[in-house]
Amino acid sequence: GSSLEPEEHSMEPPAAPEEELPLTEASGPAGCQLFGYVGIEAVLDQMKIKTMKMGFEFNIMVVGQSGLGKSTMVNTLFKSKVSRKASQPGQEERIPKTVQLQSVTHVIEEKGVKMKLTVTDTPGFGDQINNENCWDPIIKYINEQYERYLREEILITRKRKIPDTRVHGCVYFVPPTGHWLRPLDLEFMRRLSKIVNVVPVIAKADTLTLEERAEFKQRVRASSREAPGVPRVLPRPQLKPCILQIQADLKTHAISVYPQEDFDLDPDDRALNDRIREKIPFAVVGADQEHQVNGKRVLGRKTKWGIIEVENPAHCEFPLLRDLLIRSHLQDLKDITHNVHYESYRVRRLNESNRP
Amino acid sequence: QNDGYRTLSLSGHVGFGSLPDQLVKKSIKQGFCFNILCIGETGSGKSTLINSLFNTTFDDPVSSHFLPRVQLRAQTYELQEGNVLLKLTIVNTVGFGDQINKEDSYQPIVDYIDAQFEAYLQEELKIRRSLFSYHDTRIHVCLYFISPTGHSLKTLDLLAMKSLDSKVNIIPVIGKADSISKTELQKFKNKIMSELVSNGVQIYQFPTDDETISKINSTMNGHLPFAVVGSTEEVRIGNKMVRARQYPWGIVQVENENHCDFVKLREMLICTNMEDLREQTHARHYELYRRCRLEEMGFRDVGPENKPVSLQETYQAKRHEFYLELQRKEEEIRQQFVQRVREKEAILKEAEQKVHTKYEQHMLMLQEVKMKLEKKRKVLEDEIAMFIEKKANVEVLQSQASVSTPPVSVKKDKDRKKYVRC
Numbered sequence: 001g002s003s004l005e006p007e008e009h010s011m012e013p014p015a016a017p018e019e020e021l022p023l024t025e026a027s028g029p030a031g032c033q034l035f036g037y038v039g040i041e042a043v044l045d046q047m048k049i050k051t052m053k054m055g056f057e058f059n060i061m062v063v064g065q066s067g068l069g070k071s072t073m074v075n076t077l078f079k080s081k082v083s084r085k086a087s088q089p090g091q092e093e094r095i096p097k098t099v100q101l102q103s104v105t106h107v108i109e110e111k112g113v114k115m116k117l118t119v120t121d122t123p124g125f126g127d128q129i130n131n132e133n134c135w136d137p138i139i140k141y142i143n144e145q146y147e148r149y150l151r152e153e154i155l156i157t158r159k160r161k162i163p164d165t166r167v168h169g170c171v172y173f174v175p176p177t178g179h180w181l182r183p184l185d186l187e188f189m190r191r192l193s194k195i196v197n198v199v200p201v202i203a204k205a206d207t208l209t210l211e212e213r214a215e216f217k218q219r220v221r222a223s224s225r226e227a228p229g230v231p232r233v234l235p236r237p238q239l240k241p242c243i244l245q246i247q248a249d250l251k252t253h254a255i256s257v258y259p260q261e262d263f264d265l266d267p268d269d270r271a272l273n274d275r276i277r278e279k280i281p282f283a284v285v286g287a288d289q290e291h292q293v294n295g296k297r298v299l300g301r302k303t304k305w306g307i308i309e310v311e312n313p314a315h316c317e318f319p320l321l322r323d324l325l326i327r328s329h330l331q332d333l334k335d336i337t338h339n340v341h342y343e344s345y346r347v348r349r350l351n352e353s354n355r356p
Numbered sequence: 357q358n359d360g361y362r363t364l365s366l367s368g369h370v371g372f373g374s375l376p377d378q379l380v381k382k383s384i385k386q387g388f389c390f391n392i393l394c395i396g397e398t399g400s401g402k403s404t405l406i407n408s409l410f411n412t413t414f415d416d417p418v419s420s421h422f423l424p425r426v427q428l429r430a431q432t433y434e435l436q437e438g439n440v441l442l443k444l445t446i447v448n449t450v451g452f453g454d455q456i457n458k459e460d461s462y463q464p465i466v467d468y469i470d471a472q473f474e475a476y477l478q479e480e481l482k483i484r485r486s487l488f489s490y491h492d493t494r495i496h497v498c499l500y501f502i503s504p505t506g507h508s509l510k511t512l513d514l515l516a517m518k519s520l521d522s523k524v525n526i527i528p529v530i531g532k533a534d535s536i537s538k539t540e541l542q543k544f545k546n547k548i549m550s551e552l553v554s555n556g557v558q559i560y561q562f563p564t565d566d567e568t569i570s571k572i573n574s575t576m577n578g579h580l581p582f583a584v585v586g587s588t589e590e591v592r593i594g595n596k597m598v599r600a601r602q603y604p605w606g607i608v609q610v611e612n613e614n615h616c617d618f619v620k621l622r623e624m625l626i627c628t629n630m631e632d633l634r635e636q637t638h639a640r641h642y643e644l645y646r647r648c649r650l651e652e653m654g655f656r657d658v659g660p661e662n663k664p665v666s667l668q669e670t671y672q673a674k675r676h677e678f679y680l681e682l683q684r685k686e687e688e689i690r691q692q693f694v695q696r697v698r699e700k701e702a703i704l705k706e707a708e709q710k711v712h713t714k715y716e717q718h719m720l721m722l723q724e725v726k727m728k729l730e731k732k733r734k735v736l737e738d739e740i741a742m743f744i745e746k747k748a749n750v751e752v753l754q755s756q757a758s759v760s761t762p763p764v765s766v767k768k769d770k771d772r773k774k775y776v777r778c
Contacts (some may be wrong), residue, residue, distance in 0.1 A: 111373030
C-alpha cells in the first residue's frame with residue numbers, strides 16, 4: 001500500500017542529472033527533477049497485481065527422435081506428469097508413419113501465479129528411413145498458430161485478451177551421437193530458427209560422456225540409448241570440444257538459436273545472453289524418479305555406478321536449461337515470439353494477400 | 357477460470373513464480389507512458405495542480421483570456437523515481453470557456469483525442485509496424501476542472517463531459533477548492549454527482565474487482581469529485597516546509613487531508629490506478645474507436661450470408677481502396693498538368709501571334725518606305741535626264757554662239773558654271 005503522508009525519501013537523482021529545459025514548440029521530452037516522493041513507483045505493484053490476476057500462457061514444443069527422453073525432460077522441467085511417457089519398458093513402441101503433433105494443455109500454479117502450459121510433442125520426427133521434409137508438419141503447425149492469432153487480431157470486434165497458442169519455444173533434442181550436428185539437425189534448425197525460438201539441447205548427456213571418454217578422438221555414432229553409463233556426466237572441460245563443434249556448425253550454417261544475438265536490447269542484455277550463448281547447447285539428463293542421496297530426496301537417474309542427480313549442476317546442465325526456459329527468460333521467449341516472429345509472419349501474410 | 361483444462365499439482369519448486377518479476381523488469385526497461393489531459397477554464401488552477409501532483413515545476417507559460425478558439429498544448433516530460441522512468445505528457449486546453457460563443461469549445465478536444473487514437477490505429481494497421489517502440493500519445497485520463505462556484509455544473513461542463521465520456525476516462529475535480537466552505541462543499545459535490553448521473557455522463561470509476569484495492573477504491577469513488585488545491589509555494593509548518601497557500605486568516609495545506617482532497621487524487625491517479633487507467637484507455641476506449649473507424653472504412657467481420665470475411669478479402673478491399681485513391685490522385689495531378697500545359701501553350705501562341713503581327717507591320721512599313729524611295733529616285737532620275745538634255749541643248753547653242761560672239765563667253769561661262777552647279 002502507499003502512504004498518505006509525503007515520505008522523506010532521499011531522491012537519488014537520475015544517473016545524468018536532467019536539467020529543466022526551456023520549452024520550445026517542438027521540443028522532445030524535457031527531464032524534470034522531482035522534489036519529493038510522488039508514488040510513480042507504485043505502478044510496478046499495480047502491474048504485478050494485474051498480471052497475476054490475468055495469469056500466463058506458455059506454449060512449448062519438443063522435437064527430436066523417439067527415445068531421446070523428451071517426455072521425461074518436460075516432466076522434469078515442470079515437476080509434474082505433463083506428458084505421458086512414450087513407452088513402458090518392455091512394450092513395443094509404435095512409431096507413427098508420419099510426424100504427428102500432439103498438444104496437451106494443463107494449468108499449473110505456483111506462488112499465486114497461474115500458468116496455462118501447453119506442450120506440443122512431435123512423435124515420428126526423424127524416425128523414418130526417409131526423413132525428407134519431416135519438418136513440414138511442424139512448420140505448418142507453428143504457422144497455423146500465428147494465423148489463428150492474426151485472425152483474432154484483425155477482427156473488428158475482438159476479444160480483450162486474444163488466446164495465445166503460438167509456440168514460444170521449441171526445444172530441439174540433439175542425439176548424443178558425437179561431435180557434430182547431422183544433416184537432419186542442421187536442416188531442421190535452419191528452417192525453424194527463422195520462425196520460432198529454437199533451443200537445442202544434447203539429450204541423454206550421460207551417454208554422451210561415455211562416447212567422449214572412450215572414444216575421444218574417434219567420431220563414432222552411438223547406436224544404443226541404454227549404453228552402460230558412468231555415474232557422472234563429464235565435467236565441463238571434456239564436454240567442451242563437442243559443444244564447441246556444435247556451436248561452430250551453427251555458425252557456419254548461419255543458424256541463429258535462442259537467445260538470438262540480433263535481439264539483445266542493450267549491453268546488459270548482451271552480456272547476460274553472451275554468457276548463456278557460450279554454454280549452448282546444454283547437455284541434459286532427464287529424470288522423474290526420486291531417489292535418496294545423502295539423506296535427501298533428489299530427482300535423478302539411477303545407474304549401476306550411482307545416481308545422476310538431475311538438478312546438480314556438477315552432474316548435468318539441466319538446471320541451466322530450466323533457468324533459461326522458466327526462471328529468467330520465459331517472458332523474453334514470449335516477447336521475441338510476439339514482437340519478432342509473429343510480426344514477420346504477419347508481414348509475409350499481409351503482403352501475399354495483396355498480390356492480385 | 358481454468359477453461360476446462362486439467363490442473364496439475366507440482367511435486368517441487370519449478371520457478372515460474374518469478375514471472376511477474378520478469379514482466380516488471382521488462383516494463384522497467386521499456387519505460388512507462390502516461391498522458392493527462394487537463395480541461396478547465398483559464399485560471400482554474402490546472403498547471404498549479406499538475407506541478408503539485410508531480411512535485412516538480414513544469415515550465416508552462418501563463419495563458420491569456422483572449423484567444424479566439426480553444427487550443428490544445430501538449431508537452432512531454434521525463435520523470436524518474438527509483439528505477440521507474442515515466443514519460444509524462446500533459447495536454448492543456450488553452451482558452452477553454454473564454455470565448456463569448458462557446459459552441460465549439462469542446463470540439464477541438466474531441467478532435468485531439470480522436471487524432472491520437474487514429475495515429476495509433478494507423479500504426480497498428482501498417483504492414484511493417486513497430487508497436488513495441490511506439491510512443492503512445494493516447495490520453496489515459498482527463499482531469500476536468502469544475503469551477504468552485506458552489507452551485508452546480510455549468511452547461512458547458514455537461515456538454516463537454518458528455519461528448520468525451522465514451523472516449524476518455526474522466527475524473528472530475530473541483531479546482532481552487534479553498535474558496536468553498538466545508539458545509540457548502542459536500543452539498544456542491546452531491547449536486548454535481550447527481551447532475552452527472554441524471555445527464556448520463558459516465559465518469560471513470562475506480563475499479564473494485566481486485567480485493568487488494570477494492571475497499572479503498574470504492575471509498576474514493578464516494579469522494580468524487582475531488583476538491584483540490586494546488587500550490588507552487590512552500591510554507592513552514594512546524595519544522596517542515598510544505599506546499600501551502602498562505603492567507604491572512606490562515607494557511608491551506610495542500611497535502612493535509614482535512615484541508616482538501618489533493619492527497620486522495622494523487623493516491624488514486626498515480627499510486628493505485630495508473631495501470632488501470634492505461635488499460636481502460638487501450639482495451640475499452642481505443643477498441644471502441646477502432647471498431648467505429650473500421651466500420652466506417654467499410655470493413656466487416658461478417659460478410660453477406662453471414663460468412664466470416666476472410667483476411668484476404670479484408671486487406672484486398674483496403675488495398676483496392678488505396679489504389680483507387682492513388683489513381684484518383686494521379687488523375688487529378690495529371691489533369692492539372694495538362695491544364696497547365698494548355699495554358700502555357702495558349703500564352704506562347706498568343707505571344708507568337710503578337711510577334712507575327714509586329715513582323716507584318718514592320719514589313720508593311722518597309723514596303724511603304726521602299727516605294728517612297730522608289731518614287732523619289734524616279735523623280736531624281738527624271739530630273740537628271742532633263743538636266744542632261746538641257747545641258748546638251750545648251751552646249752549645242754554654245755558651240756553655235758562661240759563662232760559669233762566670244763566676249764560674252766566669260767559671263768556665259770560663269771552662268772554655265774552657276775547653272776551646272778545647281
